[in-house]
Amino acid sequence: MTVRELTAAELTDAWQLGRLAFGSDPQPPPAATTPRAGLTRYGAFDDTGRLLGKAVDLHHDQWWNGRPVTAADVAGVAVAPEARGRGVARALLRTLLREAHDRGAAVSALFPTVSAPYRACGWEIAGTLRTVALPTAALPRQRPTAHLSVRAGTPADLAAVTDLYEQTARHRCGMLTRRGPLHDTDELPYDGLTLVEDDGRLVGYAGWNRGRGYDRRSVLTVDDVLATTADAARELVGVLASWHSVAPTLHLTLLPGDALATVLPLESTREHDHDTWMHRPVDVTRAVRDRGWPPHVRGSVTFTLDDPLADWNTGTWQLDIADGAADLRRTDTDADLHLNVRGFALLYTGAATATAVAQAGLLHHRADVAPHALDLLAAGGPAHLHDYF
Incomplete structure (x- = not known):
């Protein structure tokens, strides 16, 4: 078995391998089959040159108590059905760790579909990313706060959104910095972006996807919502509450112990989804x-x-x-x-x-x-x- 970085010509085969493993859309997005800055794609090949497995090293940085730490976060690990159980994933991860170590990475995180192979390679479960379901009607409503303004965001606001995220994330442990080529974009990554400002300064935001319909099954998905003040959190909650007539349910990905968590009726939530994540040192x-x-x-x-x-x-x-x-x-x-x-x-x-x-x-x-x-x-x-x- 040979493990090496994939060439541009091999990315389509790697996509097809991942599509079979994860049940993805048969049509690959352009980013999957073209070289990209900020990541390294590896493939494992047999002696005939057939692709047996693949893995991706994401060149992230993670915040750890105010300091960014270079990471080799792992994604897209897939092995051909006929090659499973033969050490392909272990060989891929060994090479990924060695190369990540050589480029200066310190830590590594991943979201496993199954934990056992990663435990055998030194990763361990360290936490869970949870998404909760919350009845929109249960949200508290209040009059708009006089010193705050609310408006729709545009791509021009994404730099300020990243800055606010950083204010929330940098003093914590493990959260991505959201800096670097993998996070550079000039398009909104959501259907809508709601901003809360205090005298022109961003103090809260919610990125949301509308979903379909407006009956009792309709859901507003809020993947990214953060605030740096209690007033901003209450203002965002008030905006989300206004969706009650057309989206009776919210799906929210919350950050434990942040400003939003202190104003939401968490007793009314139920778990909608959870994604377990694992961690290990690279160096x-x-x-x-x-x-x-x-x-x-x-x-x-x-x-x-x-x-x-x-x-x-x-x-x-x-x-x-x-x-x-x-x-x-x-x-x-x-x-x-x-x-x-x-x-x-x-x-x-x-x-x-x-x-x-x-x-x-x-x-x-x-x-x-x-x-x-x-x-x-x-x-x-x-x-x-x-x-x-």
Whole structure:
């Protein structure tokens, strides 16, 4: 088996492989069969040159406590039915990680259709992107706020929308920066964009898709809605409430604990859909060094790490965190804590404590050694993803 970057001439075959795997539209969009900046497409071939599988490295950046971290987010992994179970996906992911490491990536996230193959390659489930259904009639209504104005957005407003998103995302962990060639566009990615402004300054927005019909089955889908003030959140909710007569149901993708969550009647929601996401380090030293850390956290811990697919991560490490920064360096010191790369992912994303990771069999220690020192790696708080890819 040979794994290498796909040529432009091979992109149509790769699309067809993905179409069969995911049941996509038979007609490929232009972006799928032409070279694009901001991503690398890989293919696995047998000795006759037949395409067996493919995977895509998305050159994203993720926000981690105020600092952007270079990511190799994974999408479009597909293997031909006749080649499944023969290590094709593992070979693709091994090459993807090695090449991503060489270009400077620190971390990687993906949305799996099935978790087992990715767990075998070092990714672990760290969170869920949830979409809720909410009766439009349940939304609170209020008079428009005097100091705020509401208008329809245009493509010219997309830069300001990205800036507002950044105000919301940059202090969190794991969210995409939405910067770079994969996010550059001069067209609205929704049917409509509603903006809330305070003296000309954007303080909230909602990107929505209308759907079809206007009876009891009609749905307004709001994939992207954020606000930076409580007043702006209430104003957006009021605009969404105005759809009650023609769209009785809203589908909303919400960010936990943001301004919208504090004004919505969350008790009236029910889960509409959820997409589980997974995470792993590409390079543990960069993953620790490049992100921000809470300024009040201070400490050190020594541990060994086992990463069979990315052996540059394997070894004994000392982690030091102080004053909002961290360092991870190799050491010859004996370590009592032995961590699997999947356990590293759980701790790094704040998805579990060291005790929970040990109970899952991803952290090993002697009975007389408490695992709590590795909670230092989880000090950054829980990670979130707000974009499906």
